[in-house]
Amino acid sequence: MRFESPATVAEAVTLLNEATGTVYPMAGGTDLLVRLRSGFVEPDLIVDLKRIDALHMIVQEADGLRVGAAVPSAELNEHADALAGWPGVCEATGLIGSTQVQGRCTMVGNLCNASPAADSVPALVAAGAIARVVGPNGTRDVPVEEIPTAPGRTSLKKGEIIESVLLPTKPAHSGEAYLRFIPRTEMDIAVVGVGISLTLDDSGICTDARVGLGAVAATVLLVEDAAKALIGTKVDDAALDALAAACSAAASPINDKRGTIEFRVEIAGTLARRAAKIALARAQQN
């Protein structure tokens, strides 16, 4: 195995594109190195992205906050603008692993690892986040929900990496939240995860919403019916009932050691209801 630490995105893309065999870009390494050590992957080349200064940036742009691929969760969760504008994304990313893992793990790595149970992804989907993909054929912007295609698989092509994620600026009276269910209080993998972002008008009517559901399908889902259940309402009990029903209907989970199908379907609705209440309270304060 070869290990390279390029200093620029262009060098990283060239290395990944020209290498033969199994190649992996590495951000925090908290998933890749576990798989490497346990023998699930035998890379010929690992390209570390952490020596690329541009990927460490959190930058306020005209249309949102751009978070580089090498920004660890601990740093994101110390960034005042990120915490104020995207509390759902920050709390979701902050739930990944232990303090030790938080110092290394990244939002982009979590997205590209393409686990259906990835905590940050439902929150990113709800936030309408846009991944900036760079590769041998240039740069393209892709909605995050189009990145994972199956467990462990992404729509990225050979030589492509995600260099950053844009968290679009929200209108006034917007709020977002992420909740997951785990049987412990810390350090576990989501049985169900729900991210919700919503916007109210001056009279408190919901004008826009996005709902991301995790761990209940092969990829994280953007649930449009769940958003429709909120839009046009005051996010009252009837709307929350419709939201919960839409989330349960959208869930098509598997049975595994962490939860049964029946349990996950019901919890998807319950968590959506609770997350929407938190997002609503935050929207009312903004």
Place this chain on the structure above:
Amino acid sequence: MTHSHVTTTINGDTVDYLCDAEETLLDVLRDRLGMTGAKEGCGTGDCGACTVEMDGRIVCSCLVLGAEADGRSIRTIEGMAKGEELHPLQRHFLEGAALQCGICTPGILVAARALLEKNPNPSETEIRYWLAGNLCRCTGYDKIIRAVQNAAAEMRGESNAA
């Protein structure tokens, strides 16, 4: 197999080593540098026994490649005591019997030091969440939490620290 030549700082000293691409920082510390304080428990980032500090943040050294440490600043358990003088955390772990077999202890001490340097007066909840990635199968954790609280009180200069 390609070797990397790494120059890093460990506990304030400049250290050079060669390592293979697959080798973790934990492998390097233990097998190449003879620093066996950090322990390998799970090797998958779950147990925290291999915790060290890298550029001010605690990490599982089993989930860091040795080559990644180039130019970084590493702090390990070996740098915690000043000669014969134990760090208050080490002393309170001994006095409070916050360890039994001791395998998890170096990782917990390094993690707890990082917490107290960031937050000199953490609540019990904050200590428990901060240390959630450090597993101990002997003590049941309460003595560990109390030892951290007592060391924190002493380091804050509170006189009646137990």
